[in-house]
Amino acid sequence: MKKSILLAVASLTLAQFAHAADIKKGEELVNKGGCIACHGAGLDKPIAPNYPKLAGQYQSYLFHALQQYQTKHQTPLYGRNNAIMSGMVAQYNKQDLEDIAAYIASLKGDLYIRDEMH
Ligand code: HEC
Numbered sequence: 823m824k825k826s827i828l829l830a831v832a833s834l835t836l837a838q839f840a841h842a843a844d845i846k847k848g849e850e851l852v853n854k855g856g857c858i859a860c861h862g863a864g865l866d867k868p869i870a871p872n873y874p875k876l877a878g879q880y881q882s883y884l885f886h887a888l889q890q891y892q893t894k895h896q897t898p899l900y901g902r903n904n905a906i907m908s909g910m911v912a913q914y915n916k917q918d919l920e921d922i923a924a925y926i927a928s929l930k931g932d933l934y935i936r937d938e939m940h
Contacts, residue, residue, distance in 0.1 A: 841920070843881070848925025851918055855910065866931030877931025884923035892919070 852858075852865070857876075862868050866877035876884065890902040891911045902908075911919065 841917075843920040843924030845921070845925045845928050847918075848921035848923070851914070851922050852925055855922075857910070860906075864929055864931060865926055866929065875932055876926050877929035878934025879927060881923045881927035884926050885919055888914075888919045888923060889916075 857865060860869055860873055861876050862873075864877050866875055868875055887902070888911050890900065891904060891907040892914075893901040894908055895901040895903040914922070
């Protein structure tokens with residue numbers, strides 16, 4: 823009985839580690855991925871006015887957007903059809919996208935408003 827509780831606790835803890843977003847890993851992926859080529863320095867100075875600023879955007883939104891580019895337009899209600907971004911994210915797995923989203927959300931760009939809200 824005790825042993826099974828311990829095992830349950832241990833596996834819960836492991837599961838949490840496996841899903842925790844890793845900001846440092848996200849930074850490496852963003853640097854290797856060449857995202858600044860379009861989204862600009864600090865991902866806050868896009869090279870074209872119609873390219874989005876990313877720095878400081880909410881993590882959940884970034885993750886959602888990245889997943890949508892991977893999904894493309896599978897149904898009329900889910901997915902984003904953008905050839906550039908779909909190509910950019912094709913190489914990543916779900917955990918990579920979580921890490922990338924966590925890193926970008928941590929950058930203090932124009933969109934970073936969490937401090938003011940507290
Ligand atoms: C060649 C240019 C280019 C590169 C390189 C690029 N992006 Fe993008 N990105 C775009 C464009 C253009 C859009 C807007 C696409 C659209 O209309 O959906 C975009 C959109 C996004 C969005 C959605 C923003 C929002 O507010 O909805 C995210 C997130 C994103 N890019 C992340 C990345 C990441 C992470 C990388 C590097 C792995 C990257 N981008 C590399 C051009 C680029």
